[in-house]
Amino acid sequence: MSKTRLEAFSDGVIAILITILVLELKIPHVDTLEGLRPMLPVFACYVMSFVYLGIYWNNHHHLLHTVDHVNGRILWTNLHLLFWLSLIPFATAWMGENHFSPVPTAVYGGILWMAAVAFTVLVRTIVASQGARSTLRAALGRDRKGKISLVLYSVAIAATFFDHWISVGLYVLVAMIWFVPDSRIESRLKPLKE
Amino acid sequence: MSKTRLEAFSDGVIAILITILVLELKIPHVDTLEGLRPMLPVFACYVMSFVYLGIYWNNHHHLLHTVDHVNGRILWTNLHLLFWLSLIPFATAWMGENHFSPVPTAVYGGILWMAAVAFTVLVRTIVASQGARSTLRAALGRDRKGKISLVLYSVAIAATFFDHWISVGLYVLVAMIWFVPDSRIESRLKPLKE
Amino acid sequence: MSKTRLEAFSDGVIAILITILVLELKIPHVDTLEGLRPMLPVFACYVMSFVYLGIYWNNHHHLLHTVDHVNGRILWTNLHLLFWLSLIPFATAWMGENHFSPVPTAVYGGILWMAAVAFTVLVRTIVASQGARSTLRAALGRDRKGKISLVLYSVAIAATFFDHWISVGLYVLVAMIWFVPDSRIESRLKPLKE
Amino acid sequence: MSKTRLEAFSDGVIAILITILVLELKIPHVDTLEGLRPMLPVFACYVMSFVYLGIYWNNHHHLLHTVDHVNGRILWTNLHLLFWLSLIPFATAWMGENHFSPVPTAVYGGILWMAAVAFTVLVRTIVASQGARSTLRAALGRDRKGKISLVLYSVAIAATFFDHWISVGLYVLVAMIWFVPDSRIESRLKPLKE
Numbered sequence: 001m002s003k004t005r006l007e008a009f010s011d012g013v014i015a016i017l018i019t020i021l022v023l024e025l026k027i028p029h030v031d032t033l034e035g036l037r038p039m040l041p042v043f044a045c046y047v048m049s050f051v052y053l054g055i056y057w058n059n060h061h062h063l064l065h066t067v068d069h070v071n072g073r074i075l076w077t078n079l080h081l082l083f084w085l086s087l088i089p090f091a092t093a094w095m096g097e098n099h100f101s102p103v104p105t106a107v108y109g110g111i112l113w114m115a116a117v118a119f120t121v122l123v124r125t126i127v128a129s130q131g132a133r134s135t136l137r138a139a140l141g142r143d144r145k146g147k148i149s150l151v152l153y154s155v156a157i158a159a160t161f162f163d164h165w166i167s168v169g170l171y172v173l174v175a176m177i178w179f180v181p182d183s184r185i186e187s188r189l190k191p192l193k194e
Numbered sequence: 195m196s197k198t199r200l201e202a203f204s205d206g207v208i209a210i211l212i213t214i215l216v217l218e219l220k221i222p223h224v225d226t227l228e229g230l231r232p233m234l235p236v237f238a239c240y241v242m243s244f245v246y247l248g249i250y251w252n253n254h255h256h257l258l259h260t261v262d263h264v265n266g267r268i269l270w271t272n273l274h275l276l277f278w279l280s281l282i283p284f285a286t287a288w289m290g291e292n293h294f295s296p297v298p299t300a301v302y303g304g305i306l307w308m309a310a311v312a313f314t315v316l317v318r319t320i321v322a323s324q325g326a327r328s329t330l331r332a333a334l335g336r337d338r339k340g341k342i343s344l345v346l347y348s349v350a351i352a353a354t355f356f357d358h359w360i361s362v363g364l365y366v367l368v369a370m371i372w373f374v375p376d377s378r379i380e381s382r383l384k385p386l387k388e
Numbered sequence: 389m390s391k392t393r394l395e396a397f398s399d400g401v402i403a404i405l406i407t408i409l410v411l412e413l414k415i416p417h418v419d420t421l422e423g424l425r426p427m428l429p430v431f432a433c434y435v436m437s438f439v440y441l442g443i444y445w446n447n448h449h450h451l452l453h454t455v456d457h458v459n460g461r462i463l464w465t466n467l468h469l470l471f472w473l474s475l476i477p478f479a480t481a482w483m484g485e486n487h488f489s490p491v492p493t494a495v496y497g498g499i500l501w502m503a504a505v506a507f508t509v510l511v512r513t514i515v516a517s518q519g520a521r522s523t524l525r526a527a528l529g530r531d532r533k534g535k536i537s538l539v540l541y542s543v544a545i546a547a548t549f550f551d552h553w554i555s556v557g558l559y560v561l562v563a564m565i566w567f568v569p570d571s572r573i574e575s576r577l578k579p580l581k582e
Numbered sequence: 583m584s585k586t587r588l589e590a591f592s593d594g595v596i597a598i599l600i601t602i603l604v605l606e607l608k609i610p611h612v613d614t615l616e617g618l619r620p621m622l623p624v625f626a627c628y629v630m631s632f633v634y635l636g637i638y639w640n641n642h643h644h645l646l647h648t649v650d651h652v653n654g655r656i657l658w659t660n661l662h663l664l665f666w667l668s669l670i671p672f673a674t675a676w677m678g679e680n681h682f683s684p685v686p687t688a689v690y691g692g693i694l695w696m697a698a699v700a701f702t703v704l705v706r707t708i709v710a711s712q713g714a715r716s717t718l719r720a721a722l723g724r725d726r727k728g729k730i731s732l733v734l735y736s737v738a739i740a741a742t743f744f745d746h747w748i749s750v751g752l753y754v755l756v757a758m759i760w761f762v763p764d765s766r767i768e769s770r771l772k773p774l775k776e
Contacts, residue, residue: 005201005255007587012209012400015594018668019602020213025672031680036689050668054661058654061587072252076373079248086212086244090219098225107230179658199395199449206403214407266446270567273442280406280438284413292419301424393589393643400597408601460640464761467636474600474632478607486613495618 003070006078010060013082017089018053021046024093042096048171049092052112055178056085059119066136067126077125081118087111105167106160112171113153120146149174197264200272204254207276211283212247215240218287236290242365243286246306249372250279253313260330261320271312271319278309299361300354306365307347314340343368391458394466398448401470405477406441409434412481430484436559437480440500443566444473447507454524455514465506465513472503493555494548500559501541508534537562585652588660592642595664599671600635603628606675624678630753631674634694637760638667641701648718649708659700659707666697687749688742694753695735702728731756 025046028035060081067074091111095104120143127137156170219240222229254275261268285305289298314337321331350364413434416423448469455462479499483492508531515525544558607628610617642663649656673693677686702725709719738752 005205008202008590009205009209009251011587011591012206012594013213015591016210016213016598017216018664019595019598020217022599022668022672023217023602023605025669027672027676027679031676031683031686033685035685047665050661050665054658057591058657058661061657075252075255076248079244079251082212083241083244086216087219090216090221094221094225097221101225103227103229104225199399202396203399203403203445206400207407210404210407211410214411217411269446269449270442273438273445276406277435277438280410281413284410284415288415288419291415295419297421297423298419393593396590397593397597397639400594401601404598404601405604408605411605463640463643464636467632467639470600471629471632474604475607478604478609482609482613485609489613491615491617492613 003064003067006070006075007064010064010078010082011057014053014057014060014085017085018050018057020089021049021053021092024089024096041099042093045092045096045100048175049088051175051179053085053088055175056081056115056119059178063123063126063136067130069129071129073125074122074129077118077122081115081122084111084115084118088115100164100168102160102164105164106157109153109157109160109167109171112174113150113157116146116149116153145177148177152177197258197261200264200269201258204258204272204276205251208247208251208254208279211279212244212251214283215243215247215286218283218290235293236287239286239290239294242369243282245369245373247279247282249369250275250309250313253372257317257320257330260324263323265323267319268316268323271316275309275312275316278305278312281305282309294358294362296354296358299358300351303347303351303354303361303365306368307344307351310340310343310347339371342371346371391452391455394458394463395452398452398466398470399445402441402445402448402473405473406438406445408477409437409441409480412477412484429487430481433480433484433488436563437476439563439567441473441476443563444469444503444507447566451511451514451524454518457517459517461513462510462517465510469503469506469510472499472506475499476503488552488556490548490552493552494545497541497545497548497555497559500562501538501545504534504537504541533565536565585646585649588652588657589646592646592660592664593639596635596639596642596667599667600632600639602671603631603635603674606671606678623681624675627674627678627682630757631670633757633761635667635670637757638663638697638701641760645705645708645718648712651711653711655707656704656711659704663697663700663704666693666700669693670697682746682750684742684746687746688739691735691739691742691749691753694756695732695739698728698731698735727759730759734759 025039025042028039088111091104091108095101095108098104123136123140123143123146127134127140130136152170152174156167159166159170219233219236222233282305285298285302289295289302292298317330317334317337317340321328321334324330346364346368350361353360353364413427413430416427476499479492479496483489483496486492511524511528511531511534515522515528518524540558540562544555547554547558607621607624610621670693673686673690677683677690680686705718705722705725705728709716709722712718734752734756738749741748741752
């Protein structure tokens, strides 16, 4: 079975999610710059989620590059990833409208956490389908970036009960870990990143 | 005529439907976990419809795999299937907001029933277009899964007048029939499922 | 230049339009069958517009089949067609919410009229790009179906001032002309229809 | 790495943005032609943004035509362009609802300005990836059209404080510069335009 439709469907869903985000930017009631000011936290959330979805699309792109053969298990673990990504616009809007207050910020982190787990599950399903000679397994190494992300998300969710700005900072940090190329990790993850 | 655009268009429509579902998750008015509680039935409906659309995309994917040649009749029976699927977000939201009350739950079942019929019509149209040597016909066998689904949907719709939780249970059961692989049925339906 | 992206982009836009239609089906405030009754005209409009967009997608599919070479002029006449199609969800909702009252029904007809003109312009642009040996020109013949549609739309728009149900009947009639295969016209338009 | 998915994803996002625009056309509360009149500025904004997104899709189409090889840097500069384009529906609706009042008109111009910069950054990233023998660099020449656009946008943004109709006129002018073929510039930009 070819992977073309799997890619096309995933591209479609992520493209729609990234543009549904913008529907949460409600138009201000006044036509002044002051009207834009209360939108700033919503807009900041928008940028962060846009970058996160961009990172997922990017990594998904690289991940499927290593796949020759698609089976039912891969289709469903892929849908599972898309499910958690589909909740990002909801969590983004809730967090933005409440100006990063604790519970919505924790829920946002929880969804990122689940999406990261779903991505790992998808990776392992693909590795399992490729068997012992998996090129993906070799490329993945110890998957340090993935593990660090899960730890940072967990800390961020716990931190919402103390100071939710720490949480937001950690979400930004994880995005930067994936966004900014780190040469040592890069060389290990290269087939996934490049 | 190639089937590429038929696949691309169907992928597009199903991808949009699966993400339109998430637009029905209205943001809670308060920023506490209590604010999320009234969303639980809506969220449960969201998960169920996400899985249903995932199953349809999956089966559609497998179905078109057996097609070489697309004609006008296939294009229209495919659109007919997409029509009924397009009503799922509406029915999901109505059922979720009314906490699975009888009429919306019956309407949801009616739309699933029509979608199942539309899928069967599409399958038969493709079989007819392939003529006597249809590989799809052989693969389909007696289509037990399809027939059982229609019976269960009918029971579920009738049950809404007695206890609508039976109906919801039956919808979940049908989803599981298609989702969980059943080795005996699987071997018969294999080209459709795998 | 290849036509792949033109097809993909058009498929994307039409797929989104056909699913945006469903966003106009607002959820009833009560959970009874009576709650669905006032939705009937909106639903009828939804079905009609779904069929119209299906017909356009179908014909667009067939039309681009005859194209080898895409130029800037074709890209823009194609966008022009998509522009008029993009107004269909708006006109559908306006007509449905006002229960087919005269002005919205006339506006709906006006948009169908413009879409039909835009389709003709796209056809002629493609014929012109193919030069004297155009296979499309031969296939098109006198384009009776296209001309009849424009006449019927014009009558329908005028009829809204007398009895708007005549208009609605004519819109349904035009949809049927394109939907129901007519063997004589069919043979002339075959490459466009089949 | 192939560019197929990059094209498909960009097509998807731009197709969704161009159709999300139409969601801002709120249905009038009355069913008369007078009901449509207050929509005229919103509709005018809709047409302008539709044309702008059409131009970007068109140019993006031509730009990627010159690309053989996609790297991570191109993926991200492409997402950066899509980010600014994704803000167009928001700015369009804000400007339209406030009948082209100064601040929303300036914000609209600012987003067009950023999108133009993002397009230039994408072009340079692609040129850089192609090295000394870049066919795109030769085709681009001095990129007069791009530079003129940035100057005109800047003047338009400044002009909103004096007479915002000048600004709107300048936005229309820039759209026409890209839309109407100019033979001298055309020959230089040909691979980008045709």
